[in-house]
Amino acid sequence: MKLLFLFILLLIAIEFQAQTNPGIGLVSIGFDDKTKLEFYESEMDNEPTEVLEFFLDSTISSLSIRNLNTQHKWLNPEVLWLDYHEFTFRCVSKTEDCFEIIVDNETGKSMWLKKSELTLFSTWETYLMRMFGIERLKSNPQKIRIGPSENSAEIKYEGTDCFIVKRMKDDWIEIMTPDYCDEDYTDSNTPLKSGWIKWRNGNELLINYFTTS
Structure with missing residues (x-):
């Protein structure tokens, strides 16, 4: 039982990317099958560079992201665990209306996401x-x-x-x-x-x- 418990914990461990800026905290995303997230290269941009659309995938009876394999070319966040509604990014900075978040923990690339009822900012301590x-x-x-x-x-x-x-x-x-x-x-x-x-x-x-x- 001890080894099984340890194995389960290791399966869900979040492996940090060692040299990526931890930032000022984290932004967790709430989502459902109708959620649409728009990511901007600049806080001042009017048109998003990338868009994520969630949907209920009947083939797996679970929420998923459209074209996820393609999205992974730029999307490598802190946590992406859809079955447990875990979707979290490191936050580099924030303004009154937006968060600058790291969308790829390997490269450290950041983009901008508008604040909404779906976004929750937490300090690392919290x-x-x-x-x-x-x-x-x-x-x-x-x-x-x-x-x-x-x-x-x-x-x-x-x-x-x-x-x-x-x-x-x-x-x-x-x-x-x-x-x-x-x-x-x-x-x-x-x-x-x-x-x-x-x-x-x-x-x-x-x-x-x-x-x-």
Whole structure:
């Protein structure tokens, strides 16, 4: 059961693109089978450069995006998980009427999207605090510390990473082990009550996050 739970988490892990600007936060999109999203090269443009249209695909009994294979040539957002209504972009900047969002996390290309009842902006702190769980990148291991500083003492933790975010301070996040990550999953009899790790180093993000179980 422990291995199955871990496998499910890994399947839905969001792998960050290391060198793409994290921006000032994230923009999540609400959508249904009639949603149409228009993306502009400039905030001042009158005609969109790209358009996404959602529809109910009867062949899979689920929502989908028209010509999705073609759209993927320019569309590689932070999260695109239609079955769970997860569609999220990193936000570079925002004005009174628009968001500048990163539409391709590999290239860092940004476009503009008008604010509407479908768009929800969140800071990274607010967004990460809503996540089901986070883990440190195995490719860039870091120590858990008692405070938000490289000079703080290390906390010895030998369990599997299964944390939630309590708060953020600059490039650091305070983490803890939630109740649903019990000792059978974490391989530890001492769940973490409080510790600090870095969630980013410049443009490089140092964690994976999981939107749901």
